[in-house]
Amino acid sequence: MSTRTRSLPTPLRSTLGDKWAAALISVVLGLAAWWLVTVIFPRGLFPGPIETVNASVELLASGIVWTHMEATFFRTFLGFIGAFFVGGALGVAMGINNFGEHFSTPIIIIALSVPGIAWAAITTIIFGFGVVAPVVATAVTVFPYISLRIWKGVEDIDPTLIRMSRSFGISKTRLLRRMILPSIAPALFTAVRFGLAISWKIETQAEIFASNSGVGYRAIEAFSRYQYDTAMAWAAVFVVIVFLLEMAVLRPLERKVFAYRKEADFGVL
Amino acid sequence: MASEVRQSEQTDDTAGVTHGTSAAGAIHVRNLTKVFDTDEGTETVFEDVSFDIEPGSFVTLIGRSGSGKSTMLNIISGVLEPTEGRVEFEATQDGDVTLGHVFQSPRLLPWNTCVENIEYVHEANPDYTRELAEEYLDLVGLSNHYDKYPSQLSGGQRQRVGITRALSIDPEILVMDEPFSNLDEITAESLREELIEIWQKLGKTVFFVTHDITEAIELSDRILMLGNGEIFDDMSIDLDRPRDVDSEEFLKVRQDAINRFHAIK
Numbered sequence: 297m298s299t300r301t302r303s304l305p306t307p308l309r310s311t312l313g314d315k316w317a318a319a320l321i322s323v324v325l326g327l328a329a330w331w332l333v334t335v336i337f338p339r340g341l342f343p344g345p346i347e348t349v350n351a352s353v354e355l356l357a358s359g360i361v362w363t364h365m366e367a368t369f370f371r372t373f374l375g376f377i378g379a380f381f382v383g384g385a386l387g388v389a390m391g392i393n394n395f396g397e398h399f400s401t402p403i404i405i406i407a408l409s410v411p412g413i414a415w416a417a418i419t420t421i422i423f424g425f426g427v428v429a430p431v432v433a434t435a436v437t438v439f440p441y442i443s444l445r446i447w448k449g450v451e452d453i454d455p456t457l458i459r460m461s462r463s464f465g466i467s468k469t470r471l472l473r474r475m476i477l478p479s480i481a482p483a484l485f486t487a488v489r490f491g492l493a494i495s496w497k498i499e500t501q502a503e504i505f506a507s508n509s510g511v512g513y514r515a516i517e518a519f520s521r522y523q524y525d526t527a528m529a530w531a532a533v534f535v536v537i538v539f540l541l542e543m544a545v546l547r548p549l550e551r552k553v554f555a556y557r558k559e560a561d562f563g564v565l
Numbered sequence: 566m567a568s569e570v571r572q573s574e575q576t577d578d579t580a581g582v583t584h585g586t587s588a589a590g591a592i593h594v595r596n597l598t599k600v601f602d603t604d605e606g607t608e609t610v611f612e613d614v615s616f617d618i619e620p621g622s623f624v625t626l627i628g629r630s631g632s633g634k635s636t637m638l639n640i641i642s643g644v645l646e647p648t649e650g651r652v653e654f655e656a657t658q659d660g661d662v663t664l665g666h667v668f669q670s671p672r673l674l675p676w677n678t679c680v681e682n683i684e685y686v687h688e689a690n691p692d693y694t695r696e697l698a699e700e701y702l703d704l705v706g707l708s709n710h711y712d713k714y715p716s717q718l719s720g721g722q723r724q725r726v727g728i729t730r731a732l733s734i735d736p737e738i739l740v741m742d743e744p745f746s747n748l749d750e751i752t753a754e755s756l757r758e759e760l761i762e763i764w765q766k767l768g769k770t771v772f773f774v775t776h777d778i779t780e781a782i783e784l785s786d787r788i789l790m791l792g793n794g795e796i797f798d799d800m801s802i803d804l805d806r807p808r809d810v811d812s813e814e815f816l817k818v819r820q821d822a823i824n825r826f827h828a829i830k
Contacts, residue, residue, distance in 0.1 A: 456670065457672055457674065459644070459672075460668065461685075462644070463644070463664075464685075464730075465689065466685070466686070470685075470688050474674065474677070475674060556678075557716065
């Protein structure tokens with residue numbers, strides 16, 4: 297089980313202070329670094345935090361943002377779902393037997409080493425402009441990460457708990473629901489979190505080649521017109537939405553699923 | 566207090582297992598042989614081993630590590646198939662024999678509370694209620710821990726839940742595989758005392774495996790010694806209960822048992 301927490305012992309931890317304060321400091325430091333970069337490099341060329349916020353407000357007010365956001369979300373989600381099922385199946389195969397492991401390993405090593413941008417180019421050549429190319433590019437780039445995580449999750453299932461269940465005559469469905477699923481839940485959460493994050497990156501890259509809509513497409517379009525603040529705003533708005541998704545959906549769900557853990561550690565990773 | 570419905574862990578299609586109708590809880594081991602295939606050929610763990618266990622008795626199998634006592638336990642509990650021979654159980658009138666398993670480690674679901682861990686093994690029991698789980702937890706002194714997770718319990722408390730889980734399905738036979746060997750001696754001792762109290766109250770057949778001679782004498786009516794592929798000694802322990810491990814009679818029996826145990830290399 298990968299539920300071990302890697303936290304430092306309490307005395308050292310407490311000197312780091314309240315977790316919200318720590319998070320706030322990291323955000324402030326990040327914004328300061330960003331601002332510093334805009335000061336060092338030629339003024340006006342690279343937009344700072346304030347210009348980006350202004351451009352974001354404009355973008356939101358124009359209403360155009362939602363259609364492209366929806367397109368990107370939809371394709372990211374489809375690509376992720378594809379990656380999750382293919383990657384999950386390979387991961388389970390790797391976890392449960394040697395054949396599965398030896399069968400899947402070369403596929404995953406090769407898939408991991410091909411850059412996402414190459415997949416975007418390849419799928420555009422194959423499928424042309426439209427929805428399919430970026431979705432497929434996303435799915436094939438992301439599935440090996442999911443496989444690796446699920447593989448470890450399946451390997452970490454405690455075989456003595458399976459034997460215990462057999463001794464008490466537990467049915468396969470109950471075993472799956474009450475023992476296997478909770479056991480791989482931490483791996484599933486990590487797979488979903490990483491999977492979505494990488495999917496979004498690949499999807500926006502793929503839009504550059506393969507689409508005439510979406511956040512990535514609009515950002516690169518704004519960039520090529522020297523509208524750097526608008527390009528940054530496209531990214532910033534998306535980041536905020538992903539952050540809200542994390543706080544409003546993933547975290548509460550995780551808190552509920554892992555309520556049994558003694559020392560709850562709901563870090564990002 | 567116990568539920569009427571039994572889970573059929575030992576099914577009729579299991580090779581070498583049959584059901585009788587009298588003396589529920591008796592175990593008859595008939596001419597058991599177990600041979601494992603290894604890289605260097607075959608290895609016989611034991612050959613043509615037979616013994617009978619009286620219903621309601623507390624019988625302990627002792628042996629050195631590698632003597633095959635776990636293999637024997639696994640065959641009796643139906644996890645392993647014997648190469649030859651059979652294990653017969655005498656069933657209750659409804660024709661079922663239920664075995665309750667207690668393992669070396671508690672094997673609790675970490676994401677389930679004490680009550681939920683007990684509920685887990687009552688899948689086939691339509692009469693299961695939360696009260697049943699609570700009654701059994703009361704029996705081992707865990708009244709204040711119904712809704713705690715295993716991580717919130719001590720090692721001894723966890724093993725108590727493991728024992729409770731096995732008892733809760735109201736088995737005729739309790740099969741215990743070195744259940745106290747991972748605990749500190751003080752905790753282990755209090756669990757042994759509790760186990761004997763419960764056993765006297767509920768009247769189950771107990772088949773217990775250990776490598777600890779003192780533990781075996783403290784608990785058992787009878788000790789079977791396994792070594793060199795056979796049961797080389799079968800010793801009755803006639804000490805009164807509760808047993809005082811420091812008493813003179815106990816130490817005498819213990820010395821006798823040690824001598825008999827070391828009679829074989």
